[in-house]
Amino acid sequence: MNLLNVENGKWVQVVNFRGGSGMHRRLSQLGFLPGNRVRIVRAAPFRGPLLLEVEGREIVLGRGIASHILVENI
Amino acid sequence: MRFALIGQPNCGKSTLFNQVAGYKAETGNFSGTTVNFKETKVRVLGDVVELVDLPGTYSLLGTNPAERVVLDYLISKKIDVVINVIDATHLVQGLLFTLELMEMGRPMVLAINMMDDATRQGLKIDGEKLSQLLGIPVLPMIASRGQGVRATFIQAWHAAKETKIPQSQKYGEEIESAIKDLKGRLKHDGFPISRRAIAVKLLEGDPEITNKVINKNPGIADFIHGHLDTLCHRSSRQAVWMVATERQKIARELAKNVSLQGETHLSFRDKLDDYLLHPFFGYLFLLLVLGGFFALVYGIGNWLEVPMLAFFGDLTNLVMTRMKIEGLLPQLIAGIIQGVSGGIAIVLPYLLPFLLGLGFLEDIGYLTRIAFLTDALMHRMGLHGKAIVPFILGYGCTVPAIMSTRIMEDKRDRILSAALVTMIPCAARLSVIFGLVSFYLGPWAALGIYIFNILIIAITGKMITRFLPEDSPGLILEMPVYRMPTLRTVTSKAWFRIREFIFEAWPLLIVGSVILAGLNYFSITPYLDKIFQPITWALGLPSAVGTPLLFGIFRKELSLIMLAQALGTTNFGAVLTAEQMMVYTIFVVFYIPCVATMVTIKNELGAKNMWLITGLSLFIATAAALFSRYVILIFS
CATH class of the missing domain: 3.40.50.300 (P-loop containing nucleotide triphosphate hydrolases)
Incomplete structure (x- = not known):
């Protein structure tokens, strides 16, 4: 499943990323690495971005990218 | 050193x-x-x-x-x-x-x-x-x-x-052997960083370094791909993720060893964000903040402008009556006084509260919250929420705003944001909006211009998106914690920009006023006015505003300061109708970015984009001003 399928507040674990190497690099430096825990803190209305907590930081991600991050339950 | x-x-x-x-x-x-x-x-x-x-x-x-x-x-x-x-x-x-x-x-x-x-x-x-x-x-x-x-x-x-060179930490065996192999194949390459670092960058797939290394060591390309394939094959993940994962393991281990509390708590800011990023109250608060900010700038600015303008008006009259001579000299002196008063009485009263307020919002960490809340809206204009950073900086000065488009990964996003950012009324144009429109027609008219401006920017963004279809990945931004700004950083930040106005723009305003006084005296201005005549005619403006518009390309404030010279009075209410003030200000807000902005666009995005954006802005300025003229005509 991808990040968009996860309910708010629930911790999940990053598995992989579907996409080019440029985005791999970008996400890896923000803490989205396999095995790392992530949760959706809140979602902006009107199909806006997600506010995620990962590695002690809060990161805002658009839904497009979030849908490419594959996660699994812990 | x-x-x-x-x-x-x-x-x-x-x-x-x-x-x-x-x-x-x-x-x-x-x-x-x-x-x-x-x-x-x-x-x-x-x-x-x-x-x-x-x-x-x-x-x-x-x-x-x-x-x-x-x-x-x-x-x-x-x-x-x-x-x-x-x-x-x-x-x-x-x-x-x-x-x-x-x-x-x-x-x-x-x-x-x-x-x-x-x-x-x-x-x-x-x-x-x-x-x-x-x-x-x-x-x-x-x-x-x-x-x-x-x-x-x-x-x-x-x-x-x-020259103590730090010892690098070791990765896992697979990566280390790949690093060792690549390191051995690098000839002395002239980079001032270690060969190990270059080998790691090659494994991470850095496009530029890979190209540079392959140029110098043509045989190495196959080995790089070989290592990447092996690593990728074994882990079913990209090598860049493997390196990052191992580095993270080391960093975690280090942090565990040296810090007493492993995880940080987000509770306080989570609670605050429950309200400030709330689907309803968040937007309400956003409107309150922006409205309050506007009221603050207007309130302080107006309170300072009225007595200062009166003072300089009296001063000009006094000088003119005392000198009792005709000719160039009194004209030039009046020009100097107008330039000085333009800076101190019209620009600074609004610039000062504006910059202090913007600095405060920046430092407290609210700007990223605005990006979060408005991302969905920005998408409608073909941009993502990150564009909000140049947009907000644009209300201060367009030049740093254009430079800040560098935080966007995609060239298309950069061009589109730069084009739209030039239309945001910067602090210089703010002084025109407040000094002219809000001073003579009241704060609601000024607020109307800001809202009209945002609408036009949204429509333009929508139109450009048709030609440059969206393929950008979307918003990626770190949400900063709230920090109480210190008085010192906020004031020194404001001073940083005020200083730029005082030492670079203000002298230009004074010189511009004096030059205009001379041009007026020798009756040269009618020729300059001709350049903008087609536009001023279409917009129903006095043709004398052509010269201020021309000089406004150098500094946008000049289009207001020189207006006084061009029309022969600082009491604009006597020579311009309400409709003309609105139309003129709307045109000034959108038309041709100032020279400094044009140079910045050229440096950042190339000459072609600079001319495209300049042409576009002139077209939109004319269209928006014409539109507002007819709307005002219909309603009055």
Whole structure:
């Protein structure tokens, strides 16, 4: 499943990323690495971005990218 | 000697730089405030040291142009010591970058900044132990209060003198053997960083370094691909993720060993954000903040402008009646007074509260919240929420706003944001809106112009998106914690920009007024007015406003200050109708960006885009002003 399928507040674990190497690099430096825990803190209305907590930081991600991050339950 | 300040976004590098250099670098509580490197000379233990502040970057992967600057600087210039600044409250993430920097093979000191925040969160960090584990000096720091700054520079000086090269941490066996193999195949290549660092960059797939290395060592390409394939095959993941994962393992281990409390708590800001990012109250609060900000600028500005304008009006009359001579001289003196009063009575009263307010919003960390709330809206214009950073900076000055588009990964996004940012009324245009429209027609008319402006920008964005279809990945931004700004950073930030106005723009305003007085005296202005005649005619404006519009291209304030000269009075209410004031101001808000902006666009995005954006702005200005003229005609 991808990040968009996860309910708010629930911790999940990053598995992989579907996409080019440029985005791999970008996400890896923000803490989205396999095995790392992530949760959706809140979602902006009107199909806006997600506010995620990962590695002690809060990161805002658009839904497009979030849908490419594959996660699994812990 | 050259010292380089390197760190992740929002870790306080620029605050540190300003502590040492005086206020020269912009600071703000969101990532991407510094997009280019800044240099200054400082004296450390008797040596003159060149200190460079590099843009904040999460890693040396160079994923956007601002981050690229850091890697380019490291591989092209010789740095005697790297001062790595990390945020104590994000120790693991900071150390990740520290480990990467240590591979570069340059002497290094680590400054752990924001120790006060860490203490507040109950986080204890054993700097001495960390120093032993890493083998580099580690110093605690609170840059915003200047604590630990001196000690850091002294340690950096020693590290540079002794050229102590830090020992890199070891990765897992698979990666290490790939590094060793590639390292062996690199001939002496002339990069000022270690061969190990280059080998790691090759495994991470850095496109530019890979190209450079292959150019110098043509045989190496097959080996690079071979290693990448093997690593990728074994783990079913990209090599860049493997390297990052291993680095993270080391960083976590280090952090566990040296800090007392592993995880940081987000509870307080979570609670505050429950309201400020709420689907309903969040937007309500946003409107209140923006409305309050507008009221503040209007209130203070108007309160100062009225008595000062009256004073300068009396002064001009006094001088003119006392001198009792005809000719050029009194005209020129009146020109000087007009230029001076334009700066002090019309521009500064609005500029000052505006910059203080913007600086406060920036530093407290609210701007990224605005990006979060408005991302969906920005999408309608074909942009993502990150564009909100240049947009908001654009209300201050268009030049840094255009430069800040570097935080966007995609060229299309950069061009589109730059085109739209030029239409945002900067502080110079703010003085036209407030000095003319709100002064004579009231604050609601001025607010109307701001709202109309946003509508036009949205429509333009929508139209351009048709030609440049969206394929950008969307918003990626770190949400900063709330920080109470210190009075000193907010005021020195405002002073940084006010100083620019006083020393660069104001003299130009005075000279412009004097030149116009001369042009008027020799009856040259009618010829200059002809340039804008087709437009002024279509918009129903007096043709005399052509010259101020022409000079407005140099500095937008001139289109207001010189209006007084051109129309022969500072009492615009007597010579312009309400409709004309609105139409003129709307045209000024949109038409041709000022020269400084045009140069910046050329540097950032090329000459072709500069002319495209300039042409577009002239077209939109005319269309928007015509539209408003007919709307006003219909309703009145």
